[in-house]
Amino acid sequence: MGTETHVKPVRVFIVEDEQVVAMDIRNRLQAMGYQALGVAATAVEALALIDRLRPDLVLMDIVLHGKPDGIALADQVLKRFAVPVVFLTAHADRATLDQAKRAEPFGYILKPFTDLKLQTTIETALYHHDMDCRLKASEQRYREMVEIISDWVWEIDQHSVFTAASPRVYDILGYRPEEIIGKTPFDLMPPGEAGRVKAQFEDLMSRRESFRHLENVNLHKNGRRVVLETTGIPLFDPSGMFCGYHGVDRDITDRRQIEEQRNRLIEELQLSNQELGQFVYIASHDLQEPLRMVTSYVQLLKKRYHGRLDSDADEFIHFTVEGTARMQILIRNLLHYSRVGTQVLKKEPIDCGKLMEHVLSIVKLGIDQSGAVVAWENLPFIQGDPIQITQLFQNLVSNAIKFHSGRHPKVHISARRQQDHWVFAIRDNGIGIDAQYYERIFLIFQRLHPRGVYPGSGIGLAICKKVVERHDGRIWVESEPGKGATFYFTLPVDPVDKENHV
Amino acid sequence: MKNDDPAVPHEILFIEDNPGDVRLVQETLKDQPGQFNLHAVSDVDETRAFLKRQARFADVPRPDLILLDLNLPKENGRNVLAAIKSDPEFRRIPVIxxxxxxxxxxxxxxxxLHANCYITxxxxxxxxxxxxxxIIHFWFEVAKLPAH
Structure with a gap:
């Protein structure tokens, strides 16, 4: 509206019952570049024309014959059509002016007046009216926002007493805004919480500080606990005096409940995992004892009576000895596996290059027997439990050597950085793994080959997976059967290292 | 150091509640008949009674060596170990x-708790x-034990 009026000529409507004066004004307006839309002599006529023509401004004589008078008319024009009115009057007496003021005109011009006076009054009126419109629109928007948003908008004075509250407070706390006004925020909280929040808030207020997401527990009118998240900024009056705060309260009860529930579940899960780990440990540990008895005595039986009973007995004893020996290995592995899962991690910086040298010395026998070539490059420092990480590398490297296809095994270990973790790759040229077994090989006691061909207990990769997961990483395999396999695992970048890279 | 008098066997006390283990040790010692006497007790009370030669243990000898299992009924082996090693009368007896x-x-x-040796x-x-x-080779032939 504002810019438009200045491009197009301003359309002015005149309400003046003295025709000569009206004509004079009309001519003078035209001469100044305004468009004089028309003239009305009575209020009734004026209302009809203004309604139809919608002028930008109305010049109006305060004193009109008949009803309503100029002041009443001006009031209607402003309210019904939002058109600013400038009064023209020859009567400058106090009473008339006071009365005129009530109609909230945008200006007065005392007759007789100069062109300059007319022009400046019209322009000032248009400017004020434009500002008024903008202010009203902005207030409207603000009011709508306050009503739309699910947060409760409030204002308190310098004594923390509510001076305003949006209707949303009813949905959140069960109080109507008028019930809130006069209370303090602390009146809405349980006693302990009130003290805590009050101290915190008074500290903020003493520094006139704004605050965000201050969490506080409140009581709904019906007694229910409501967790609010409060954000507020200090208020200052035009002279710069602190006069309170305004802000919003968000109901985060549901969110908190969900979070609490989630945390509880996580805790329960951790506890149950821990118990399971303990259970496996204790079970396998306690199983060892009776098994040792069975093993020892069946071995003693074999030692003393081999060849002294019949051949069936020898065979039965043989199978019993074999079975107990295998069971001992299984239980030992189960124990080992459960220890990897339950033992407290002792993390420290590990130079993976150095660690590989150590691993190589452990698997030296396998390397010598197979003629394997094991190479690595650019292995980083990481944070981890040295025993477990050694086990991880050792299992993967010895697998890479073990599952060879007749060729000399070639094993290559590398690492590349991907955001905040390292991706390690252990590549071999062995028999490879069919895609359908990519997941299964990481399960405990899963084997893909008969014991005689590739010996092993089926626990190595399960331990690898456990170690990687306990170090917040992932492990997977990619392979082309017959050509080799690459085992990948991720480990987080050492926090110290992270800073250096940034 | 050889037993000065081969006619006097070494006395070994085995504190163990599993008869299977006791028997295994006995079977092992059969290879050297007459050199060792293996006595077995299964808990802390029997141990005390044996060492102090009380009740049915009135006539037992003082052990030269004690084998101790940790996993015992009533009080665990650690407490038995502590009791032996804090008793001036018995603390010099090697406890394995x-x-x-x-x-x-x-x-x-x-x-x-001053165990002389720990073996799994x-x-x-x-x-x-x-x-x-x-064990018996080391403690009875290599090591010199205190005289009673």
């Missing part, structure tokens, strides 16, 4: 902890017998 546990915690606790029971018969042979 012989247990199925290989936990660091148990090893440390045993040495803290091997799961294999031959190894088990070899360990028993090694």
């Amino acid at each position: 902890v012989l247990t199925s546990s290989d936990r660091d915690k148990d090893v440390l606790a045993a040495y803290d 029971k091997p799961p294999d018969l031959d190894q088990f017998m070899a360990v028993i042979q090694a």
